[in-house]
Amino acid sequence: MTVDTLKNRKPLTPPKHTHKVLLHSCCAPCSGEVMEAMTASGIEYAIFFYNPNIHPREEYEIRKEENIRYAREHNIEFIDADYDVDNWFERVQGLEYEPERGLRCTVCFDMRFERTALYAHEHGFDTFTSSLGISRWKDMQQINDSGIRAASRYDDLTYWTYNWRRQGGAQRMLDISKRENFYQQEYCGCIYSLRDTNRRRRERGRGPIEIGVKFYGINDKDDFV
Numbered sequence: 001m002t003v004d005t006l007k008n009r010k011p012l013t014p015p016k017h018t019h020k021v022l023l024h025s026c027c028a029p030c031s032g033e034v035m036e037a038m039t040a041s042g043i044e045y046a047i048f049f050y051n052p053n054i055h056p057r058e059e060y061e062i063r064k065e066e067n068i069r070y071a072r073e074h075n076i077e078f079i080d081a082d083y084d085v086d087n088w089f090e091r092v093q094g095l096e097y098e099p100e101r102g103l104r105c106t107v108c109f110d111m112r113f114e115r116t117a118l119y120a121h122e123h124g125f126d127t128f129t130s131s132l133g134i135s136r137w138k139d140m141q142q143i144n145d146s147g148i149r150a151a152s153r154y155d156d157l158t159y160w161t162y163n164w165r166r167q168g169g170a171q172r173m174l175d176i177s178k179r180e181n182f183y184q185q186e187y188c189g190c191i192y193s194l195r196d197t198n199r200r201r202r203e204r205g206r207g208p209i210e211i212g213v214k215f216y217g218i219n220d221k222d223d224f225v
């Protein structure tokens with residue numbers, strides 16, 4: 001692993017009084033750059049993997065294992081939270097046909113961030129943030145709103161709204177993914193995003209997504225992230 005030093009980056013300024021950051025990670029490609037950015041700035045952090053939205057289980061395990069492998073390389077603590085998929089389906093009930101970036105996604109972010117905020121509060125983290133916003137497919141404001149809402153449940157917690165795409169972050173995310181040959185997911189994560197992505201592929205004459213076959217730098221395409 002080669003971390004870009006601060007010679008090549010501007011130092012990050014976390015929120016005031018930040019002692020330790022809990023990074024909610026959605027996957028290795030999105031969190032790779034966020035991790036390297038924090039490492040280069042000397043910020044102490046741990047990774048929190050809580051993504052019960054990911055379907056099917058096989059895809060969930062692949063994304064998680066990639067993230068664990070990279071965290072080990074960095075010697076960063078990795079907290080593996082529940083795959084409480086039944087609760088996820090319960091929360092998004094009635095929102096099955098919402099488009100991406102719609103209300104179902106707000107509920108999905110809220111659920112993941114509420115759990116992250118609780119863990120942060122109970123384990124001495126004063127700040128949390130997420131790798132979710134680095135993807136060009138996501139609405140940064142929607143993610144920030146969910147993060148701020150979750151953090152506001154605790155007096156001692158701040159959500160760090162930094163835009164990880166800035167200062168070359170979006171390009172470095174791709175560079176790191178290729179360098180590390182990360183698994184390349186081709187849909188956001190839930191069963192509904194899988195359904196909708198497959199429908200779009202069908203309309204373009206493409207076959208359905210095959211799980212576990214695409215890796216950055218090997219047989220990658222810039223379809224997602």
Ligand code: SF4
Pocket residue numbers: 053054100101104105106108109188189190191192193
């Ligand atoms: S599309 Fe993505 S963010 Fe939206 S509900 Fe599905 S997994 Fe969550």
